[in-house]
Amino acid sequence: MVDPEEARFLEEYDAETFDRPSVTVDLVILTASHYQLWALLLPRDAHPFKGAWALPGGLIGKNESLEEAAKRVLNDKAGLEGVFLEQLYTFGEPGRDPRTRVITVTYYALVDENQVVDALALKGLDPLVRLKTPWKGEAGGPVEAYEAGRQLDLAFDHAEILGMAVKRIRGKLNYAPIGFQLLPPTFTLRQLQAVHETVLGQRLNKDSFRRRMLSSGELEATGEWETEVGHRPAELYRFKSLTAI
Amino acid sequence: MVDPEEARFLEEYDAETFDRPSVTVDLVILTASHYQLWALLLPRDAHPFKGAWALPGGLIGKNESLEEAAKRVLNDKAGLEGVFLEQLYTFGEPGRDPRTRVITVTYYALVDENQVVDALALKGLDPLVRLKTPWKGEAGGPVEAYEAGRQLDLAFDHAEILGMAVKRIRGKLNYAPIGFQLLPPTFTLRQLQAVHETVLGQRLNKDSFRRRMLSSGELEATGEWETEVGHRPAELYRFKSLTAI
DNA sequence: TGGACTTATATGTGTCTTGCATATATGCTT
DNA sequence: AAGCATATATGCAAGACACATATAAGTCCA
Numbered sequence: 001m002v003d004p005e006e007a008r009f010l011e012e013y014d015a016e017t018f019d020r021p022s023v024t025v026d027l028v029i030l031t032a033s034h035y036q037l038w039a040l041l042l043p044r045d046a047h048p049f050k051g052a053w054a055l056p057g058g059l060i061g062k063n064e065s066l067e068e069a070a071k072r073v074l075n076d077k078a079g080l081e082g083v084f085l086e087q088l089y090t091f092g093e094p095g096r097d098p099r100t101r102v103i104t105v106t107y108y109a110l111v112d113e114n115q116v117v118d119a120l121a122l123k124g125l126d127p128l129v130r131l132k133t134p135w136k137g138e139a140g141g142p143v144e145a146y147e148a149g150r151q152l153d154l155a156f157d158h159a160e161i162l163g164m165a166v167k168r169i170r171g172k173l174n175y176a177p178i179g180f181q182l183l184p185p186t187f188t189l190r191q192l193q194a195v196h197e198t199v200l201g202q203r204l205n206k207d208s209f210r211r212r213m214l215s216s217g218e219l220e221a222t223g224e225w226e227t228e229v230g231h232r233p234a235e236l237y238r239f240k241s242l243t244a245i
Numbered sequence: 246m247v248d249p250e251e252a253r254f255l256e257e258y259d260a261e262t263f264d265r266p267s268v269t270v271d272l273v274i275l276t277a278s279h280y281q282l283w284a285l286l287l288p289r290d291a292h293p294f295k296g297a298w299a300l301p302g303g304l305i306g307k308n309e310s311l312e313e314a315a316k317r318v319l320n321d322k323a324g325l326e327g328v329f330l331e332q333l334y335t336f337g338e339p340g341r342d343p344r345t346r347v348i349t350v351t352y353y354a355l356v357d358e359n360q361v362v363d364a365l366a367l368k369g370l371d372p373l374v375r376l377k378t379p380w381k382g383e384a385g386g387p388v389e390a391y392e393a394g395r396q397l398d399l400a401f402d403h404a405e406i407l408g409m410a411v412k413r414i415r416g417k418l419n420y421a422p423i424g425f426q427l428l429p430p431t432f433t434l435r436q437l438q439a440v441h442e443t444v445l446g447q448r449l450n451k452d453s454f455r456r457r458m459l460s461s462g463e464l465e466a467t468g469e470w471e472t473e474v475g476h477r478p479a480e481l482y483r484f485k486s487l488t489a490i
Numbered sequence: 491t492g493g494a495c496t497t498a499t500a501t502g503t504g505t506c507t508t509g510c511a512t513a514t515a516t517g518c519t520t
Numbered sequence: 521a522a523g524c525a526t527a528t529a530t531g532c533a534a535g536a537c538a539c540a541t542a543t544a545a546g547t548c549c550a
Contacts, residue, residue: 020265021305023337023348060266062346066337090335090350092268092311101307103268105335105348171420190526208508210528215507225517231525232516435497450538455499457537470546476496477545 021092021101025069026057026158028088028108028165029078031116031128032182032198038113038128039162040078040120041145041152048098049155053129053145055162057104070107079119084110084181089164096157108165110181133166133201140167166199173199177218180239186222188234189213266337266346270314271302271403273333273353273410274323276361276373277427277443283358283373284407285323285365286390286397293343294400298374298390300407302349315352324364329355329426334409341402353410355426378411378446385412411444418444422463425484431467433479434458 029040041053056077060069066087074080085107092103116128129152132144142159143166145152154162172178179195180187193209213219220240225233274285286298301322305314311332319325330352337348361373374397377389387404388411390397399407417423424440425432438454458464465485470478 021268023266023268060337060348063339065339066335066348087334089332090311092305092350094308094310103305103311103348103350105337174420175416188527205509207510207529211508228518229526230518232518232527234527433498452500452539453537460536473547474497475547477498477547479498 021103023060024057024102024104025060025066025073026055026104026106026161027070027073027077028055028106028162029074029080029111029116030108030165030169030182031111031113032195033113035194035198037131037133037166037198039131039145039165040116040125041129041154041158042077043126044155049153052153052155053158054155055106055158060105066105067107070105074109078116078125079123080109080111080116083115084178088161088168091157091161093157104161106161106164108168110169110178112182112184114184131162131166133163135163136201138167138171140164169199170201177216177239186224186236186238188226188236190234192237266348268305269302269347269349270305270311270318271300271349271351271406272315272318272322273300273351273407274319274325274356274361275353275410275414275427276356276358277440278358280439280443282376282378282411282443284376284390284410285361285370286374286399286403287322288371289400294398297398297400298403299400300351300403305350311350312352315350319354323361323370324368325354325356325361328360329423333406333413336402336406338402349406351406351409353413355414355423357427357429359429376407376411378408380408381446383412383416385409414444415446422461422484431469431481431483433471433481435479437482 027040031038040056042056044050044052044054056073058069058073058076060066061072064072067085070085070087071081074083074085088106088108090103090105092101094101096102096104120127127147130146132146134144135141141163143162144159145154145162169178173196179192179199182195182199183191189210192213193204193206196209197204218239219237222236222238224236226236227233272285276283285301287301289295289297289299301318303314303318303321305311306317309317312330315330315332316326319328319330333351333353335348335350337346339346341347341349365372372392375391377391379389380386386408388407389404390399390407414423418441424437424444427440427444428436434455437458438449438451441454442449463485464482467481467483469481471481472478
């Protein structure tokens with residue numbers, strides 16, 4: 001089932017032009033909302049994988065560190081700055097890009113939903129894409145992406161990369177305070193629990209979660225309460241490490 | 246304190262020869278013995294960092310996956326096969342190699358001491374180098390290397406890479422059964438505890454460790470006991486996952 | 491040869507964490 | 521004003537864990 005147009009494109013591409021691999025960064029920009037994980041994917045308008053969806057990425061500049069390249073892509077492609085960003089994994093199967101050898105150093109970013117939606121709207125970008133993880137726990141494997149109920153074709157090995165990001169954040173949530181990276185600066189314990197449940201893909205005991213978070217020493221009460229919620233308002237908290245740094 | 250010979254070498258090196266970065270793999274080959282961590286380091290006999298010690302590594306082949314390249318280096322440089330090997334992190338600061346832009350994808354291997362000592366002896370290589378971790382827990386940072394009591398100069402950013410490997414294995418030991426990778430196929434609970442204490446850099450409670458390991462379901466009694474140990478012999482165990490796979 | 495020594499293995503106990511249940515508080519809605 | 525939904529607080533039992541004690545089983549040495 002080879003698209004003839006794509007076949008012609010590949011023929012004309014001189015794979016021997018370069019001896020060394022190209023090195024890129026690709027970004028998994030994640031947020032949590034409505035008990036779903038979402039990522040930024042961009043439709044490809046050129047071969048290969050024309051019409052499929054791909055992670056934002058780009059070549060690494062000549063005098064640019066890997067992290068600087070990731071931050072540049074984050075800003076250029078998504079309009080985001082100052083968010084959690086960490087190296088994920090490096091993918092380099094020889095055939096992962098049909099044009100030439102491309103090794104990609106992937107990073108993942110965690111963003112508050114409101115922040116990323118505003119930033120994308122400013123750039124006139126498509127909305128985020130819903131992720132579905134067809135495996136439990138930290139088993140790992142590719143992830144599926146949906147928009148408006150339809151499953152999307154993912155370019156290159158980007159389904160694997162998305163899967164690695166979900167696996168990493170699931171593992172990390174159990175020992176590092178990163179859930180708040182997906183929330184606004186102040187939030188209720190209920191919101192934080194929803195984020196954890198979304199990331200882990202399972203329900204958590206409310207009281208245990210509450211006690212565990214409060215006794216961790218990572219949270220700080222703001223003395224303010226949410227309003228207009230149709231029920232008793234909960235106190236707003238912030239993460240201490242945010243203000244301590 | 247620039248070595249004039251090295252300065253001349255760098256002048257003559259044409260950094261503009263290539264537009265794309267070189268991509269290499271570098272390996273941290275770790276073992277545990279005598280309550281110390283040890284790694285394989287090779288003395289450099291050419292500039293840059295002539296006389297300093299470096300991790301075994303090499304360029305990634307044109308049609309070779311990253312993991313294949315790591316396995317090739319593991320075999321060529323250390324004579325090792327079939328050991329635990331996992332991607333660690335990718336380092337790519339623009340100035341990390343003074344010759345040209347080099348991005349290195351690092352892997353770490355965990356090996357039984359006897360196996361690696363035998364393999365190195367066959368290749369006529371220097372013995373392993375003792376590591377000293379000047380930080381606690383999973384704080385992270387560079388690691389120091391010693392041979393015969395003298396601290397070694399480490400080439401490039403290899404002290405950082407070693408530090409990342411120790412940090413990774415310390416974290417991983419708490420939730421994944423990887424301690425046995427540093428032991429022979431059968432071992433006593435005492436040996437396993439010594440490995441854990443070596444990696445973590447702290448003493449552990451004997452009874453708790455024992456019960457935790459036995460109730461984890463990962464261990465299997467062999468029905469054999471150690472001999473000639475000068476005290477009551479302990480039963481030998483093996484890891485189930487080794488035989489189940 | 492037998493007792494001291496060293497380590498393995500088994501059992502008990504108090505503390506802390508965690509899941510589950512109950513009770514009360516509070517703001518919004520009707 | 522009553523009902524509702526959720527927040528917050530407290531109690532309790534089961535399990536995990538550190539620490540302590542007791543017994544077992546080899547080696548070493550007088």
